[in-house]
Amino acid sequence: MFYAWLYYWQSKKKEIQMKTRTRFAPSPTGYMHIGNLRTALYEYLIAKSTGGDFILRIEDTDQKRYVEGATDIIFQTLKRVGMLWDEGPDIGGNFGPYVQSERKPIYAEYAHKLVELGGAHYCFCAHKDEEEDEENNNPAHAKLKDPCRLIPLEEAKKRIAAGESFVVRQNINKKGTSVFHDVVYGDIEIDYDELDEGVLLKSDGLPTYNFANVIDDHLMQITHVVRGNEYISSTPKYNLIYEAFGWEPPVYVHVPPVMKDAQHKLSKRNGDASFQDLVAKGYLPEAILNYIALLGWNPGDEREIFSLQELEECFSSERLNKSPAIFDIAKLTWMNGCYIRHLSADEFAKLAEPYYADITTPINHMALSAALQPRVETLGQIPEQIDFLQKVPEYDVALYENKKMKTTPEIAKKALELVLPVLEKVSDWNNENLFEVLKTTAVDHEMKNGQILYPVRIALSGKETTPGGATELAVILGKDESIKRIKSALQKLG
């Protein structure tokens, strides 16, 4: 209890005294996972909400996992959402290098030092093969300490000098209970007996995450370590390393995972969307960022729409949640719709333009964008909404039958016959004029507005639902194409 208090106090003190430094330390796996991006966001916000620094570090100590071009995706994603780093592989800084594979000599140096300090030992055991041993299921055996610990240090050094392959393995000497404070989870107690003597330096000379993160976080003067809660159970091991070196551990902020459903994490393996997948589907980066900020955090009031800047202003790590959050694409879609609607007409038009690529008919793009903007929640929904612009789809004349509009194919035929000559005379082809003349036509022939407008809309589109009404479609299609489509509809109606 005393230690818990002490720990908490030290953490608190550190928060107050030092300039906050957080780091995002992804592995270059080739895509930006939503959960990772959220972690990066929280790291960024913890730093920036207190005027601190956000550092980017690449954790590529597992050569088997290396993917070409993966770091570029990391750079691009962070830039795209506006999370700019103060130090990193591309821009350098006072604590470089910022790529772990380039720090190899540093880890080796500290690993050997840790052995001297009694925090680790050399181990010459052969690689443990995968699921080979049933004995692994025997808890008593699993907890057995590494026999190589018994090798005298001098002898171990001789074997290494002789070229024997070795790893550096952590010593767990302590007994009793380890206590540490976490910003999200509070005080956590773990028995030292639960800790295994894991490999710190691999036989290829590169460190494991378990070692590299401690060395780098200390050397880079990271004050707040934010990471997934799967690291909670190994945190005492890291503290042991800090302790052996006489270093002070950082403030820990373990965050719960982002879930796909109640029992599965969001993961690329399950085919779940990554950041770039979502962008490709027409989600705006700003909306994605806003949405994931709220997966596990809330501002304490009822606001939901936040720019990165606004998040920086009101973020507090104390409002981070400890239970997992399910990623709800429906809510993201809604939020994306909000962002789309808040775009200026020009901004939306620019973003929508690429989605018009399949339409070769000469259409009014500006009018189309204006019609689409309030009607789509993702840019990806655009093509299905505008397919009729290229070509009127096959449709049944029964489509002209509409109870609410009080139309039938017969009425539609009459309406289109009345409308055709009127439209041909319209010179200023804009929405206001068109609506005016069509309304007048209805009044002149004692018909309801809908009895004129509905058939026109169907004639122009061949679809039951369209982005915009009759006159809006007419403007989008232009006079020539509109007239053409009405004539061909009349033919169809016999």
Added chain:
RNA sequence: GGUCCCAUCGUCUAAUGGUUAGGACAUCACCCUUUCACGGUGGCAAUAUGGGUUCGAAUCCCGUUGGGAUCACCA
């Protein structure tokens, strides 16, 4: 299995001992309307469970159940 962690509407969450348990998404209904949307109004919907502590428990404690994590020369 050992250990650690988690548990409020279907989903994201608010309420840090006293609220008719609030908001948002989704859903449903209605209004608006030139189809569909947008927008507006309203409805449905939650404290996993059993014990305590307390005048009073979603909130504190214990058990149960359910879920997750971890026990790698992966991070």
